[in-house]
Amino acid sequence: MERTRDEVALRALRLLGVVASDEPATADQAQGALMVLDSVWAEVRDEAQATWDIATGVPQEAFVPLANLLAAEMAGEYATPAPMTRPRAKLRLLAVIRKAEPRDCCDVDPCADYGAGARVVIVGNSTSDVWNDGGTW
Incomplete structure (x- = not known):
């Protein structure tokens, strides 16, 4: 209602x-x-x-x-x-x-900057979050 x-x-x-x-x-x-x-x-x-x-x-x-x-x-x-x-x-x-729209896990741009210096790195068929210097979250 x-x-x-x-x-x-x-x-x-x-x-x-x-x-x-x-x-x-x-x-x-x-x-x-x-x-x-x-x-x-x-x-x-x-x-x-x-x-x-x-x-x-x-x-x-x-x-x-x-x-x-x-x-x-x-x-x-x-x-x-x-x-x-x-x-x-x-x-x-x-x-x-603005309800979140479902996203495919592979719908990322590996070259994009996602804030705070973080980038998404695609390794094989999975994604992992890493810092630009190689450290993990």
Whole structure:
């Protein structure tokens, strides 16, 4: 079941302790949270290449990560601690949006630099990770 923008905004306000679990948000609180949500979503949508949009519904698996990101973004406005840091909340949301695609173990470029000086070396029919200087991970 998909969730609405209003539900995401309310969840973020509850995470911050601005709204109690048994009460609705005021019109001003809801409007402010929705404005920030639209801004945060515009940032994440393009970066993550999302195939869905919050205007039509938020998938269940993205509901909590998106609410956490919204809460992290709004925490300063309410002078309250965020449930998690903004970078962590954003990474959690990106992980949900960009599900890892399965890769063939041999789908590597032996000449590519995969970060931190590491390269994938193909030995026979298997791959192993080694440092450029020959040391293993």
